[in-house]
Amino acid sequence: MSESLKAKLRYASTAPSNEQIEKIKAVLKKKFNTDDIEIDVYEDPSIGGGFVVSCKNFEYDWSDAGRAKQLRAELNNLSKKNGDRETGKIISMLSSKVENFELAIEDREVGTVTWVGDGIANIDGIEHAFYGEIIEFEDGTRGMAQDIRDDHIGCILFGNDTGIRQGTRAVRTYKEAGIPVGEAFIGRVVDALGAPIDGLGDIKESGYRAVEEPAPGIIERQSVNEPMETGILSIDTMFPIGRGQRELIIGDRQTGKTSIAIDTIINQKGKDVICIYVAIGQKASTVAKIIQTLKKSGAMNYSIVVSSTASDMAPLQYIAPYSGTALAEYFMHQGKDVLIVYDDLSKHAVAYRALSLLLERSPGREAYPGDVFYLHSRLLERSSKLSSELGGGSITALPIIETLGGDVSAYIPTNVISITDGQIFLESDLFFAGMRPAVNVGLSVSRVGSAAQTKAMKKAAGSIRVDLAQYREMAVFTQFSSDLDETTKNQLRHGDVLMELLKQPLEHPLAMHEQVIILVAVGAGRLDMIPVKKVRAYKEKLLTFFNTEHSDICEELQKSGDLSEQLKKRILDCVDEFNDAENKLLKEEIEKSHGNN
Known part of the structure; x- marks a missing residue:
């Protein structure tokens, strides 16, 4: 004969009647599919009134404390949803919610904490939790089920663990981990859970999205065909990024990786692109500096910063990029x-x-493709360009990876290279030689390529990558030669000018028409006679000349996005006009200086 099922009933002051006990037995019999149930009755003043029934690892809460908690949660949700409405309306809605409140008495699975520390809690007694489910602890702290085993579940905590002890009760919420989303997040700085940390008050959310969502399927996507212009000449010409693409920025520390990302965000001004910057494990001072840069350039008006600094616990650093992607998916x-x-x-x-x-997984496990590879693949695969039927929205991802000693063949760099659609490799030697951005032309690539360029850029860029490659080869062979033929000298001079043009100061992204004008001029050899030291000053003057004196050409390039032969001739005529004016000024200066002498 099987043992009877034991249940525990706690009451506050008045013991339940026999009739109430029989009703409770009927509920338990139906739940556990058994006729033999014994109920032990205990007094527990802490529940305030009513009673709580526990059986196996499930709990039914008919107590006053449970009622109050549920009602408080409902009222909080209501006040959040109607934050901007008139006070009178809110009061009437709250009172109607109180009058019509019904206690939800669904069974809840309850467990107890067996170990806690370093942002991790092991829970015994919860047998049916799913991966990514929110678990709530007695003190209100929440966590996420991350490791599900036969004898316990491992839970990562999204708050301080000081109120959690061995023996603390933990309850399933049956909800997937997610964050609030909405238009009101634009211009704000939030933590990994979507809570504001910029001191500008609460954010009114428009909805709630799970932090982990399946990536769009093949049928739900369309090919990448629109440019996501970075404003950086070396990238937009040779390694173009498209809307919906994932382009990795990779290099050693202090080589300008974040600068490229920030310049790209600044360049989206007026282009109807929402930018999200996710800071993972950065110093708080570094994040503050980036926010100041975005504010100074006006980029914060269309940006969101999700920050999980180095002082945050590992669970918050882990969840931050998924939270940022959930916000991106909303838009x-x-x-x-x-x-x-x-x-x-x-x-x-x-x-x-x-x-x-901390969850006691094998230390060598990260070398298995299903772990760290899957960690980043399920994050980056969510970036895509949706089909026209689904609205045609897109997420363009710029993941950043730090290498050690330029080793791109290490485990994590190769993982992310294989997930993304290309990489911009920044080289320390180039950076210290003054080539900034320090883009290595040989190792960088965009697998979307010219499909993500305007026709004008495609025609203007022409053979720039081949010219640079030839120049670098030629420079190596001729560095010790003194007697060079005229063709080689011209090729080297052209390469020197090109290299100097690709240098770009921080926070100065170039518009598409400015890049095309520079490329047309240098491609036709109109800059080859300028001394290398004066190239950057010449570039600035030339662009100012076009923007002020020939704005019609700039407008035509922006509107049509194409570079006809006629337009190319007009650009070169204007460049010649500018060169003549510059040469005239130079002659006058020389004559003036001779006269003074």
């Missing part, structure tokens, strides 16, 4: 274009490894 599904920067995924992998070790 993408409205048909908008989003640019998201993950800075950086190396620190994200470190945070995940720390979690894995």
Whole structure:
């Protein structure tokens, strides 16, 4: 004969009647599919009134404390949804919610904490939790089920663990981990859970999205065909990025990786692109500096910063990029274009490894493709360009990876290279030689290529990459030669000018028409006679000349996005006109100086 099922009933002051006990038995019999149930009755003044029934690892809460908690949660949701409405309306809605409130008495699975520390809690007794489910603890702290085993579940905590002890009760919420989303997040700085940390008050959310969502399927996507212009000449010409693409920025520390991402965000001004910058494991001072840069350039008006600094616990650093992507998906599904920067995924992998070790997973497990590879693939695969039927919105991702000693063949760099649609490799030697941005032309690539360029840019860029490659080869062979033929000298001079043109100061992105004008001029050899030291000053003057004196050409390039032979001739005629004026000024200066002498 099988043992009877034991249940525990706690009451506050008045013991339940026999009739009430029989009703409770009927509920339990139906739930556990058994006729033999014993109920032990205990007094527990802490529940305030009513009673709580526990059986196995499930709990039914008919107590006053449970009622108050549920009602408080409902009222909080109501006040959040109607934050901007008149006070009178809110009061009437709250009173109607109180009058019509019904206690939800669904069974809840309850467990107890067996171990807690370093942002991790092991829970015994919860048998049916799903991966990514929110678990709530007695003190109100929430966590996410991350490791599900036969004998316990491992839960990562999204708050301080000081109120959690061995024996603390933990309850399933049956909800997937997610964050609030909405238009009101634009211009704000939030933490990994979507809570504001910029001191500008609460944010009124428009909805709630799970932090982990399946990536759009093949049928739901369309090919990348619109440019996401960075404003950086070397990237837009040779490694163009399209809306919906994932382009990795990779290099050693202090080589300008974040600068490229920030310049790209600044360049989206007026282009109807929402930008999200996710800071993972950065110093708080670094994040503050980036926010100041965005504010100074006016980019914060269309940007969101999701920050999980180095002082945050590993679970918050781990969840931050997924939270940022959930925000991006909200806008993408409205048909908008989003640019998201993950800075950086190396620190994200470190945070995940720390979690894995605390959850007692094997230390060598990160070398298995299903773990750290899957960590980043399920994040980056969510970036795409949706089909026209789904609104045509897009998420363009710029993940950043830090290498050690330029080693792109290390485990995490190769993982992310294989997930993304190309990489911009920044080289330390180029950076210290003054080539900034320090883009290595040989190792960088865009797998979308010219499909993400306007026709004008495609025609103007022409053979720039081949010219640079030939110049670098030629420079190596001729560095010790003194007697060079005229053709080689011309080729080297052209390469020197090109290299100097590709140098670009921080926070000075170039518009598409400015890039095309520069490329047309240098491609026709109109800049080859200028001394290398004066190239950058010449470039600035030339662009000012076009923007002020020949704005019709700039407008035509912007509107048509094409470069006809006729337009190309007009640009070169204007360049010649500018060169003549510059030469005339130079002659006058020389004559003046001779006269003074």
